[in-house]
Amino acid sequence: MKIQCTILTGYLGSGKTTFLNSVLRSPELQNTAILINEFGDVGIDQDLVAIDDDDILILEGGCICCEYRGNLAGKIKQITDSYSPERIIIETSGVANPIPVFETFSTIPGLKDHVHCSCVVTVVDSVFGLKNIDSSIEGKLQIASADHIVISKTDMPEGKANLQELSERIRTLNQFANCHLFVNDEVPAALIPRLVNPDGTHLLDHSLPHIGDTAHTHEITFESTGIEFDGCLSLSVVQEWIDDFLTAFAPYTLRLKGLLNLQDNSDMAVLQVVRDIVSPITYVEDDHGNRKNRIVVITCDIHPDLVREELNRLAESIRNSKFSDKDPMLHISRTMF
Numbered sequence: 001m002k003i004q005c006t007i008l009t010g011y012l013g014s015g016k017t018t019f020l021n022s023v024l025r026s027p028e029l030q031n032t033a034i035l036i037n038e039f040g041d042v043g044i045d046q047d048l049v050a051i052d053d054d055d056i057l058i059l060e061g062g063c064i065c066c067e068y069r070g071n072l073a074g075k076i077k078q079i080t081d082s083y084s085p086e087r088i089i090i091e092t093s094g095v096a097n098p099i100p101v102f103e104t105f106s107t108i109p110g111l112k113d114h115v116h117c118s119c120v121v122t123v124v125d126s127v128f129g130l131k132n133i134d135s136s137i138e139g140k141l142q143i144a145s146a147d148h149i150v151i152s153k154t155d156m157p158e159g160k161a162n163l164q165e166l167s168e169r170i171r172t173l174n175q176f177a178n179c180h181l182f183v184n185d186e187v188p189a190a191l192i193p194r195l196v197n198p199d200g201t202h203l204l205d206h207s208l209p210h211i212g213d214t215a216h217t218h219e220i221t222f223e224s225t226g227i228e229f230d231g232c233l234s235l236s237v238v239q240e241w242i243d244d245f246l247t248a249f250a251p252y253t254l255r256l257k258g259l260l261n262l263q264d265n266s267d268m269a270v271l272q273v274v275r276d277i278v279s280p281i282t283y284v285e286d287d288h289g290n291r292k293n294r295i296v297v298i299t300c301d302i303h304p305d306l307v308r309e310e311l312n313r314l315a316e317s318i319r320n321s322k323f324s325d326k327d328p329m330l331h332i333s334r335t336m337f
């Protein structure tokens, strides 16, 4: 029997990982392998997905819908060779066009004999969804290619206020997808059986949406700038830094996320920013045991050197801090798509 594969997509910060974590708690979805495509060289998402590390593979450093499609086939083969999950969920990066990813399953020899790509689930952010649709072809294609659309953040007042208009826009892009509301940890109950037993038909089997170049385009140049550094930070330094960062760069910032080694906490702090909204800090275990700080910022329309300087400033602040036990070791990376 073929392994079922679901493509989980959605714009930057829309709530893919949050949704994935909720879904993975369902007993019906045990025996699921996860393949995560991160945008940029500094990976964060693998530490935020609540599943055994052995069940996660990372496709990082590039965009899954462009030059990394060959790697995708390789990673899937790695999964199917090493063990036999019942299903694979691929979480794309937030800037991916899911259509070429879907097509990989029917075009790469060997892959289609073992794996059936059964559905595309797109998470749409009710707070920023309209902006994302208006400003990017990726945002439109992610919605247009979905079998299921999960509208997130409807607990937030801005999200609630947008819901009617957003639902209408979604319908102009995709009349066929089932829409589900998702609030933080609550899995849309109607969706689980569809993920467990997909009915075999797929929107993309019948009609490709006519929105720009479905083969692949990134209209916007997205820049991913990442940093890794040692040392311990205080919460107030981080808060001050993020305030300064957003004061200067909010118009250019699509996403910022980080794992930070804060004083007085054995877990790593998770810093989450979507455009100019900063989520409350949460904590995860330090899977790597090295307590390295990691931050990645995805921007557009700004020179990445400016972003890099700001990241550097945070790392450098450790040097002057009483919490520092060693000089910060910097590794700064940059990826452009």
Ligand SMILES: Nc1nc2c(ncn2[C@@H]2O[C@H](COP(=O)(O)OP(=O)(O)OP(=O)(O)O)[C@@H](O)[C@H]2O)c(=O)[nH]1
Residues within 6 Å of the ligand: 010, 011, 012, 013, 014, 015, 016, 017, 018, 019, 045, 093, 094, 152, 153, 154, 155, 156, 182, 183, 184, 185, 255, 257, 272, 273, 274, 279
């Ligand atoms: N209030 C609220 N916050 C949410 C909801 N879903 C996600 N978030 C928050 O939105 C932020 C981004 O969520 P993620 O799940 O990391 O988004 P993502 O799509 O995986 O992000 P990228 O992979 O970076 O594109 C986090 O701070 C989440 O806690 C929701 O339904 N309600």
